[in-house]
Amino acid sequence: MAQMSYREAVKAAIAQEMRRDESVVFIGEDIAAPGGVFKTTEGLQAEFGELRVRDTPISEQAIIGAVAGAAMTGLRPIAEIMFSDFFAVCWDIVANQIAKTRYMTDGQCSFPLVIRSANGGGSRFGAQHSQSVENWAMMIPGLKVVAPSSPADVKGLLAAAIRDPDPVLFFEQKSLYGTKGDVPEGEHVVPLGKANVLREGSDVTIVALAAMVRHAMKAADTLQAEHGISAEVIDVRSLVPLDTTTIFESVSKTARLVTVEENPRLCGWGAEISSIVAEELFWDLEGPIVRVTTPHIPLPSADALEDAVLPSASKVVDAVVKLAD
Amino acid sequence: MAQMSYREAVKAAIAQEMRRDESVVFIGEDIAAPGGVFKTTEGLQAEFGELRVRDTPISEQAIIGAVAGAAMTGLRPIAEIMFSDFFAVCWDIVANQIAKTRYMTDGQCSFPLVIRSANGGGSRFGAQHSQSVENWAMMIPGLKVVAPSSPADVKGLLAAAIRDPDPVLFFEQKSLYGTKGDVPEGEHVVPLGKANVLREGSDVTIVALAAMVRHAMKAADTLQAEHGISAEVIDVRSLVPLDTTTIFESVSKTARLVTVEENPRLCGWGAEISSIVAEELFWDLEGPIVRVTTPHIPLPSADALEDAVLPSASKVVDAVVKLAD
């Protein structure tokens, strides 16, 4: 095991895959010579050269169009969209072209590409640089959607995403870039579509994603210590494919479900999981399904306000305690 | 009452509001001289002149940017996005600018604008001209979202949307344009945020929107006639604001909920309603919450395939019967 930051794991995954496969190329704004505005890609151009790691203009439609065209014709490109909020300026090519073309052509072509992006709040960047937009991606048929919570998963899931024959939107949580963790030495690949049971428990299942996972884990500690409630914590990791098997196993056991989402409330991924459980596992439930989300508002930028509105461990504790009452 | 088509009701609403308010202006592609590709706006330019009803280039970002800037500075503009799929080419201005600016500036400015768009499938137009994207809009804090099912509601809700001080995305279901119905004579305005109980029933609540409403109504007939099941049918009409009061009243009575959505499954509006009910009305439920949706796929274009995948009355009947078992 090596200690590595979430940020370093991004580079490690890309380097691992570029070394083994010449067809992997990587483009984006300020990702090459400058090494990325979040310093996630430093040194890649030095190692892999100017043809494989290239800076682009501020032309998100061109960037995403370019990786789409390249993926259709034999490459395995990676694109960076600097902040996930900027998916909005190239959403047509993501959601209408890349996601649909394989289906529309009944499988004539694939899009083995990855779009990485810095997602989420907590950095006081204001409403246009802080969104959690994993639900934007989840709602589009034809996109795979991954959001890791630890350096090991960044490396393993990003490697798997690059190898995947389908388009993957890979959400890196910007508030986690500085966090560290153990990452297995040598080649490391974590299959997509497998949720991770991070903590076993018997009274309630807490399902979380990305930055919310640490809140869920902390809440579970508090619940155990202060309320005698045994919480099982599941890191969903991948919204599409969604590992309903693991979630169902847990909820069948605990009979209670709480989801913790960073996205604003309406049509968040927690709503989908809630609706699946309410439909397919209803008779196993012994209480309401509770969602902890950012309220349905844009994110304010002042630190005091941003902290007040984002989900937190204590909000999760409150929700679970209320549910257990 | 006057008989009017869904298509004609669009024009009637715009004309009604343009007559009473000089600040209402209307722009879009082929909406003025040509009267719209769906013939929804014929005659408006003739009545209101070239300055109030204007054709634009194929520049959706410019169109939406223009109505945003106009709304901030004293007008009440209406824009047409020809097919709702094309929201993807201007999503930044809709979701990041229009939706967030009032909040970010703590209320310094409003966006009293309406963006109308032809939404939904059933016309064999293929995957890029058939989407139901009302959930794209619902998930963005700061947008109001309306989708009428009848000519009367088209007129009344569109008029209300034009008068509303906030940005409203108004989804016209293209498969309904040719349908006819009674519309009250004279000024007609239907408040936003009020669901419509179209049929009372006691055994199950069916919640539907836009084109799905007629499937729900037909299913309710069949359920009564063939299965002795009494279904209450609610036309949600407005996703934001969402009339949870009306839905809750119904579900408290029937104890069973089925949602019928045209959007593809994941993160559809039905998921949100399901999750709200599973959280707040759990103890009133006597069975699973069932969602009938288009599967999580793009829409195929061949008539046989498109008909097979879209929700239908018989799929709703099946879902309810299974639930009642």
Add this chain to the structure above:
Amino acid sequence: MSNDTGQLMAAVKNAKAPDTDTRLELYRQMQACRMMEQRAYDLFMQNLIKGTSHLALGQEAVAAGFGVAMREDDYTFCTYRGHNHTLVRGVSMTGILGELMGRECGLLHGKGGSMHLMDIEKGAMGSYAIIGAHMPIAAGAAWSAQYRKSGQVAVCFFGDGTTNIGAFHEALNFAAIWDLPVVYVCENNLYMEYTPIGDVTAVENPGADRASAYGLEPVLVDGNDADTMYAVAVAALDKARSGGGPSLIEVQTYRHGGHSRADPGKYRPDEEVEAWKKRDPVITYRQRLLDEGVDAAAIDAIDAEQSARVDAAEETARNSGPPPLESAYKELWADGSSSWRR
């Protein structure tokens, strides 16, 4: 627009007429397009084609000129008005008509429809129905060819109206700075749907007058002349293949019918329609070949051959059934499924 005619305009000016085989091939492709599109129109009228469809009757010389000039492994990217561009790559006519009719024999087995034809084996990389989107995608295919050193060129067709959308601008700048082997062909048919292009465009020639914004040569040619189209195609393909980077070519042409099935095209002055019909690319080219001494029998043979081809394609498509319903649930993912859960 600069007065400098540059490399492509010079090539067009100096081009000799192609040899007779090439000219007959240009005629064959145009006639194939013409007859297929006319048949598509008839099938609509019989309600055998549902939904919508955008015919390119009158614009055949553009597709043919490029189709004949392109290398087999080059890439074509086109729009909803892309039946011709697809056909000239050697794609099955049965597959095209079958797709329009939503039949199992369709190129995409009914899952795409009229606006989304693709035959990737033939380099027909898809027809895109949202304005502008395919322009950066074509740049991406060209980038891939450049990276793989394959010598392939991507050709991307689009309309005059498309020059006003953001993706046009991003794609051209991107292609220019990376010297990508891509040829952008703006088919100026004077209208974006029902609106005259001049009403919504700040310059007179929507493609040519913007080339300099990307450091490119302004190119404006007669899109109804198959010889010209062939010459400009050869020059632009050569330039791209030899590392000379992208081109933006505006061609002037006209669609004989309305924008789409729903449109009778009444907003166009009669004289305008008449004038352009006199410049019908198929009829005028036929006459030119005859005038310049090409054997009438050879031309007649092409007419007969293509007429039979269309009949056969229609016949096969009519006899093909609807696609199996299971196919609606297939091929979202590379594993062949559409499952979103594990």
Add this chain to the structure above:
Amino acid sequence: MSNDTGQLMAAVKNAKAPDTDTRLELYRQMQACRMMEQRAYDLFMQNLIKGTSHLALGQEAVAAGFGVAMREDDYTFCTYRGHNHTLVRGVSMTGILGELMGRECGLLHGKGGSMHLMDIEKGAMGSYAIIGAHMPIAAGAAWSAQYRKSGQVAVCFFGDGTTNIGAFHEALNFAAIWDLPVVYVCENNLYMEYTPIGDVTAVENPGADRASAYGLEPVLVDGNDADTMYAVAVAALDKARSGGGPSLIEVQTYRHGGHSRADPGKYRPDEEVEAWKKRDPVITYRQRLLDEGVDAAAIDAIDAEQSARVDAAEETARNSGPPPLESAYKELWADGSSSWRR
């Protein structure tokens, strides 16, 4: 780029120096910007400003030239690098610094932050943080002014890097065809973030070399010269106000610091930074005024006055508390609430 200098370039060439009052006002505005931005930098270093911030140190002449030339009811649209453009409209400095610090006294009560300053009462119509978006929005405000016959003009500032995004293209075409009273000002500071603009742009002058694509005059002027900026602003505002339609003005300037707080700007050659610092718009203008006989005392008084103003603004902002938490749940809708349900 055409050689024709046209109306705006002619106006700049023929402009006389403004009168002394105007020049002192230009200097005052530049000094206010300079001191405020420097203070913002210091407050960062003390961790009193969180998140990010994009300073425009070195680019003061652009904001000042327009600020002084604009009518009170004209509209300004700017970017995340918009503190100066906002300030010169007469906006409270306390409100700006308070907003950067996330305090209750902030212009937006902490809900927007450094990238989103707005003071609609002053015509400061917002700072937009996603590249390009404000360009069509500015066109919209200009359209509204045109429709209301108010005589207002919208001025929209953006960077060199912004000329490569789709919204730039759509906004300019749109403004041109409707003859909208909007002035687009491209501040070419040589870099888009850390990347030299020449590496990612197909033309040398990203704004001026593209004007002709919209039928506009190419305009390229010295953005570090307040007199020039004032002259071009007056000319473009006049043109717009009198129905002459939009302008696209490229100004050459330089930011003294990095792109944002996180960036030390090391990718820039030392000589380049040095050369541009010699052309510091505030210092050189001060010297010019002295050289041309303006009273030194008047200039010193401005320095002292602005220095006191910044101190006072900082003091007030420091003493202002965090915004009340309830405000996070307010003002999503015009009714003041953020409720999505009934």
